[in-house]
Amino acid sequence: MxxxxxxxxxxxxxxxxxxxxxxxxxxxxPGTADTLDLISLGRRVRHLRKGRGMTLDDLGRKVGTVGSQLSLIENGKREPKLGMLQGLAAALGVSIDELLGAEPPTRRAALEIELERAQRGPLYGSLGLPRVRISSRLPMEVLESLVGLQAELERRLNEQVAxxxxxxxxxxxxxxxxxxxxxxxxxxxxxxxxxxxxxxxxxxxxxxxxxxxxxxxxxxxxxxxxxxxxxxxxxxxxxxxxxxxxxxxxxxxxxxxxxxxxxxxxxxxxxxxxxxxxxxxxxxxxxxxxAALLLPEKPAVEYLRRAKAAKEIAVEDIRDTFAVSYETAAHRFTNLATEHLDILTHFQKTHKSGIIYKAYENDGVTFPQDHTGAIEGQPSCRRWTSRVVFDVQDKFRAYNQYTDTPSGTYWCTARTERGPNGEFSLSVGVPYAQVKWFRGRDTDIREKSFCPDEACCRRPPSSLAAEWAGNAWPSARAHSHLLAAMPPGVFPGVDETEVYSFLAAHSH
Incomplete structure (x- = not known):
């Protein structure tokens, strides 16, 4: 970090x-191109009307409505129909595009729009404060202060809700x-x-x-x-x-x-x-x-194309050729494999506990996901290469395996590495049709996975469940980081006071 x-x-x-x-x-x-920003439109109409010396009633007579109805439009409380928009544009001497322009006409108008949006939002409403009436008599410095306070409050709350x-x-x-x-x-x-x-x-x-x-x-x-x-x-x-x-x-x-x-x-x-x-x-x-500097694109692609032609692609060879870690080599392979070799692939970094820490795929493999679509933090299937590799005695060579899954058959190669948080597996895989380019394709190890079906590996076998269900009470290792909020700050986990003090001490 x-x-x-x-x-x-x-x-x-x-x-x-x-x-x-x-x-x-x-x-x-709200605020995207396919919606009408009523607050911004209203402020623009008001700015154009006043710039032409017209009262609400003057403009109303030109577009065939009363001043009170135009007041609702100018205050962003009523959406005008297309005919009214066309009439307003003609009466004010501008095009429809100018009337609906995204940029506020003045700095004051921009501040008024921001304050009005804030006061209509849920955050302001939750504070129980009275609404400020926005008018031409409201001093500019008050507008600046109110908008600035709202922005700072939102920033601080956003830091806390990560x-x-x-x-x-x-x-x-x-x-x-x-x-x-x-x-x-x-x-x-x-x-x-x-x-x-x-x-x-x-x-x-x-x-x-x-x-x-x-x-x-x-x-x-x-x-x-x-x-x-x-x-x-x-x-x-x-x-x-x-x-x-x-x-x-x-x-x-x-x-x-x-x-x-x-x-x-x-x-x-x-x-x-x-x-x-x-x-x-x-x-x-x-x-x-x-990674693009440690394994530059041109020489890395040339190397991978030679390996593909020889049907000898191996992540450990990429690691050794460019003198990088296995994880860096695996990541870089995923950067270049599809773009330059027409190979679809997936990558996993999995903790020995079975929890996925990092993952990427564009080959259709079915990773476990939670309701947000997140893969990180989910348990990997016990029958996948990323889990089986932990039980392999030979840690010197890569472990290769075919796995039949509901989304097809995949070949994967994996190694384990020890880090500060324990032992991890790093695996790279491809669909069966593309395994012909890889060393290790001749493995006879094959597993079958039915995940995400719980009967695959998440539900205990019936014989064990019959003997031990209701007779076991494990004391779980608490993963407190799963319950806590993300560290606050612009850069999560960084102590700004510590960093600034360090810079001050070393700047002379």
Whole structure:
């Protein structure tokens, strides 16, 4: 996790809010293109009417209605019919498009619109406060203060309501975006290639020396310290163009990836995330950027095409060729497999307890899901490769298995790795029709899964249930993080006071 003193100017990136595809469930909501914003329309009519020196009754006579009816329209309390809109546009001397324009005509009008929306919203209503009458006599500074207070209140409440359910929903939305794009993002690939060209990368594994050159090229100096805030893996000081990293060589993360992810926030011009979903998108984007530098697209694709032609694709070979972790190699394979090799695939990172921590698919495999569509936090089928691999004695070689599922037969390859939170399996799989390109396809190990049918592996066998049902009382290991709200703050889990104090101490 990284903490940034971000640039204040409004910028966009391949993974910024403005350029992301619309998330599911937003069509038709107030403020979107397919609804009429009555408050904004009313303020525009009032602005145009007053600009032409007309009273409500004057305008009413021109459009064939009374002033009291126009007052309801101007206050956003009545939706005018199409004929009325056409009459208003003609009487005010503007086109329909101008009358329905998205931009408020003045700063004051924009503030009035924001305040009116806020006062009609559920948050303001829950406070039990009297409504403020919005008129031309309301001072500008009062408008500014009221709108600012509302925005700050919403921001603070949003920080507090980042629940595990919200996190799971954000994960599901992000995974849907990744599936639509086949987990391939050409904008980030292009940014990574520009950086590689600038430092003269000529091939082979990415050395720490070359990565340090990338930092210098981007204008940063590197500082290894022993007192890095415990809630961070790196801290970037944009004021003084410094990146702080830990001195320890015993980190659970590749120091090259940590530095490249920190640089990724800068290159991709990220702004402080406004919600947990945006925080996740930025984190995935920086991980992608780092992988695109550690396994550059052109040499990685050339290598994979040769392996495909030889029918010898193997994740462990990708790992060894580019000197990265197995997890990084597996992730990068999912970035490039569909776009460049026409191979559909899926990926899982599963804890030894059976809980899925990360997952991606575009090959139709049926992952377990909760009501939000989230896969993370769900138990993987006991018969899948991602679970069976934990019981395999040979940990040196990859474990390969065919699994018959309700959605088809899949071949998967998996390995286990130990991390700070225990042992995990990392598995990559493809549909049966595409296994011919992979080493390990000759395995004779085959399992059958009926999940999500509970009779598959979640319900105890009848013989065990008959003997022990009602006679067992296990004391469950409490996973308190599943009940707690997500850590508050712009960057969840980061102690801002600790980070700012660290920067102050190191800035001289």
């Amino acid at each position: 990284h903490f940034f003193a971000y640039r204040q100017e409004m910028t966009t990136s391949p993974w910024s809010r403005d350029s992301m595809p619309p998330l599911p469930g937003t069509s038709g909501l 629940t595990p359910e919200e996190a799971r929903r954000a994960n599901a939305e992000l995974r849907a975006i990744m599936r639509r794009k086949n987990n391939y993002f050409p904008e980030i690939e292009a940014e990574a290639q520009q950086v590689l060209d600038a430092v003269g990368y000529s091939g082979g594994p990415m050395s720490e020396h070359l990565i340090a050159d990338i930092a210098v090229h981007l204008g940063f100096t590197l500082h290894h310290v022993s007192d890095l805030p415990h809630s961070t893996r790196s801290v970037t000081d944009l004021k003084n163009s410094r990146i702080y990293l830990t001195q320890s060589r015993h980190s659970d993360h590749d120091p090259r990836s940590v530095l490249l992810q920190a640089l990724g926030h800068y290159v991709l011009e990220h702004r402080p995330p406004e919600n947990y979903g945006e925080f996740l998108r930025q984190r995935v984007a920086t991980n992608y950027f780092a």
